[in-house]
Amino acid sequence: MRGVPPFYVTTPIYYVNDVPHIGHAYTTVTADALARWHRLNGDDTFFLTGTDEHGLKVLRAAEANNCTPQEWADRTSGRFRAVWDMLDISYDDYIRTTEDRHEAAVCALLQRIYDNGYIYKNTYSGLYCVSCEAYYAPADLVEGECCPVHNRPVEHLEEENWFFRLSAFAEPLLDWYEAHPGAVTPVGKRNEALGIIRQGLEDISISRTSIDWGVPVPWDPNQVFYVWYDALINYATAIGYGADRNRFDTWWPHVHHLIGKDILRFHCVYWPAMLLAAGEEPPANIHVHGYLLVGGAKMAKTGLNQIFPADLVETFGVDGFRYQFLRDQPFGPDGDFSIEGMVTRYNTDLANNLGNLLSRVATVVNKACGGVGPAPAAGSPLAAQASRVLAETSRHWDSVAPSLALEATWSLVRDANAYLEANEPWKMSPGPELDAVLGDALEVLRIVAVLATPAIPQTCAEIWRRIGLSGRPDDQRLPAAADWGGYPGGLTVVKGDPLFPRLSVEG
Ligand code: MSP
Numbered sequence: 001m002r003g004v005p006p007f008y009v010t011t012p013i014y015y016v017n018d019v020p021h022i023g024h025a026y027t028t029v030t031a032d033a034l035a036r037w038h039r040l041n042g043d044d045t046f047f048l049t050g051t052d053e054h055g056l057k058v059l060r061a062a063e064a065n066n067c068t069p070q071e072w073a074d075r076t077s078g079r080f081r082a083v084w085d086m087l088d089i090s091y092d093d094y095i096r097t098t099e100d101r102h103e104a105a106v107c108a109l110l111q112r113i114y115d116n117g118y119i120y121k122n123t124y125s126g127l128y129c130v131s132c133e134a135y136y137a138p139a140d141l142v143e144g145e146c147c148p149v150h151n152r153p154v155e156h157l158e159e160e161n162w163f164f165r166l167s168a169f170a171e172p173l174l175d176w177y178e179a180h181p182g183a184v185t186p187v188g189k190r191n192e193a194l195g196i197i198r199q200g201l202e203d204i205s206i207s208r209t210s211i212d213w214g215v216p217v218p219w220d221p222n223q224v225f226y227v228w229y230d231a232l233i234n235y236a237t238a239i240g241y242g243a244d245r246n247r248f249d250t251w252w253p254h255v256h257h258l259i260g261k262d263i264l265r266f267h268c269v270y271w272p273a274m275l276l277a278a279g280e281e282p283p284a285n286i287h288v289h290g291y292l293l294v295g296g297a298k299m300a301k302t303g304l305n306q307i308f309p310a311d312l313v314e315t316f317g318v319d320g321f322r323y324q325f326l327r328d329q330p331f332g333p334d335g336d337f338s339i340e341g342m343v344t345r346y347n348t349d350l351a352n353n354l355g356n357l358l359s360r361v362a363t364v365v366n367k368a369c370g371g372v373g374p375a376p377a378a379g380s381p382l383a384a385q386a387s388r389v390l391a392e393t394s395r396h397w398d399s400v401a402p403s404l405a406l407e408a409t410w411s412l413v414r415d416a417n418a419y420l421e422a423n424e425p426w427k428m429s430p431g432p433e434l435d436a437v438l439g440d441a442l443e444v445l446r447i448v449a450v451l452a453t454p455a456i457p458q459t460c461a462e463i464w465r466r467i468g469l470s471g472r473p474d475d476q477r478l479p480a481a482a483d484w485g486g487y488p489g490g491l492t493v494v495k496g497d498p499l500f501p502r503l504s505v506e507g
Pocket of ligand 1: 012026231263292
């Protein structure tokens with residue numbers, strides 16, 4: 001334990017009208033790697049993902065597929081779960097908004113807001129985008145009639161429903177953000193959230209009479225809660241809101257919400273306001289990332305540029321997939337994805353740098369040391385590098401910068417390769433000097449297997465096994481596991497197939 005708060009990490013819950021694509025996977029793999037990093041440090045960790053199953057979009061998708069919305073939700077929620085299992089996503093809980101536990105938490109939280117006097121009835125009429133499940137002001141539309149996110153015509157809706165007194169929370173939110181300057185990262189996104197609040201907040205409609213696919217309003221069962229106010233509460237449901245106060249207080253508000261920039265307003269304005277209205281603390285951390293662009297455009301259900309995780313896993317393997325999205329797409333700005341870029345990154349970092357280090361060491365140990373790996377030397381020049389790399393890697397994972405964390409870890413891989421090239425153990429004769437060089441390289445492999453396990457868990461377990469260690473790298477605890485000298489020597493080193501076979505650009 002590092003004496004840090006518990007680490008509760010969430011992804012957005014994904015709409016079940018879509019199928020999982022690499023945009024969803026990008027957020028989920030990042031959350032998974034962060035959860036694994038914190039577990040490795042002995043932090044109390046809880047990782048939540050799941051699916052968003054109510055609302056008009058899902059109802060229409062079910063109708064189009066000739067089934068009930070529940071059948072549709074069961075089918076597509078299962079598809080997300082299967083993809084996450086394929087990608088080794090180590091979620092602790094998978095929430096579905098159609099579960100009873102969620103309905104109970106939604107009712108409990110919104111009832112609290114109602115009892116506190118922040119919900120009232122009124123008539124609403126407005127321009128609504130079914131894809132966003134959101135109303136738009138005429139000024140926000142593009143070409144006069146289309147939603148700015150989906151570029152599709154909005155619909156005119158009018159109904160009598162329940163309103164949340166969001167306008168009462170502009171000042172409290174500004175005060176809260178001022179007292180919590182690091183709550184939204186990166187800072188540009190914090191400014192965007194503050195900009196929305198400073199523009200003035202209008203009350204928002206939080207229920208619908210027009211559909212019944214949702215959570216009924218407890219004090220007015222003719223209405224259901226609008227899907228977003230039901231969905232946001234998933235983060236509270238999963239840690240026991242309304243059911244187990246102690247459990248809720250263990251994890252809240254130490255949450256890290258990972259979200260795409262498309263849903264900033266809901267997470268950085270509406271959700272904290274709802275929590276304040278219910279007498280709870282706003283979320284302590286919201287990390288906002290940009291879009292994954294394919295051919296310059298956001299990948300989306302309506303686009304033709306969708307890429308599915310399974311297609312890439314077939315060529316790059318699960319760890320090749322995970323590594324790409326963690327290493328090549330810095331968390332924050334938009335990032336362009338291309339197969340060519342992915343092949344280059346895979347060949348450089350995985351096939352060449354890491355794969356070569358392992359295969360060179362295993363080859364020489366088998367040729368010159370009878371397959372038994374020697375221990376590292378105490379005064380190795382790589383020892384200081386390893387301790388610098390641990391510090392840098394930790395700093396970057398802790399600030400949600402996986403790309404920089406992996407860059408730091410890979411600098412140790414490159415240093416070890418350079419050290420081998422300088423010493424040329426393949427030309428040395430058996431003896432203490434050769435043992436020292438090989439022991440140092442094995443020690444780097446051991447440390448890298450621990451530091452890289454949040455990103456590429458299967459590969460790190462395989463490196464661990466091949467250098468003769470028992471247990472698993474993800475059972476180790478940092479920082480002790482990265483102390484120089486942990487490789488004991490005297491272990492059997494196995495020379496196996498390449499960890500990452502080289503790929504040509506055609507794949
Ligand atoms: N159901 C809502 C979220 C409710 S959370 C209380 C929703 N779902 S979604 O299926 O549309 O998923 C949105 C999230 O998926 C984005 O915020 C982002 O994390 C991820 N992405 C979907 N497409 C993406 C890209 N092209 N690029 C990056 N992330 C993308 O909104």
